[in-house]
Amino acid sequence: MLCMAPLRQVLALNPEDVLLSEAQSVCAARAASFASFPGAGTTQLIDHYLRMERPNPCSAALFVVLKGPARGTR
Numbered sequence: 001m002l003c004m005a006p007l008r009q010v011l012a013l014n015p016e017d018v019l020l021s022e023a024q025s026v027c028a029a030r031a032a033s034f035a036s037f038p039g040a041g042t043t044q045l046i047d048h049y050l051r052m053e054r055p056n057p058c059s060a061a062l063f064v065v066l067k068g069p070a071r072g073t074r
Contacts, residue, residue: 011074013062020047 023043049063058064058072065073 011061011063014060015050015062018046018062 020043053066054064055066055072059074061074063074065071
């Protein structure tokens with residue numbers, strides 16, 4: 001069960017929670033704290049996802065369903 005907490009935090013992110021220029025995200029559990037992205041290419045991958053793959057319009061979530069009837073939802 002411990003491995004689900006990080007996934008839950010990632011799925012709870014909204015686009016405004018991510019600072020791509022600084023490779024950081026706001027930690028949902030601690031409102032004012034930041035966490036760095038793991039890996040060197042993570043910033044580029046998230047940027048590509050936001051520009052090219054994320055459907056428009058969609059929910060406020062950063063990561064959403066890309067296909068099917070739930071497209072654009074958390």
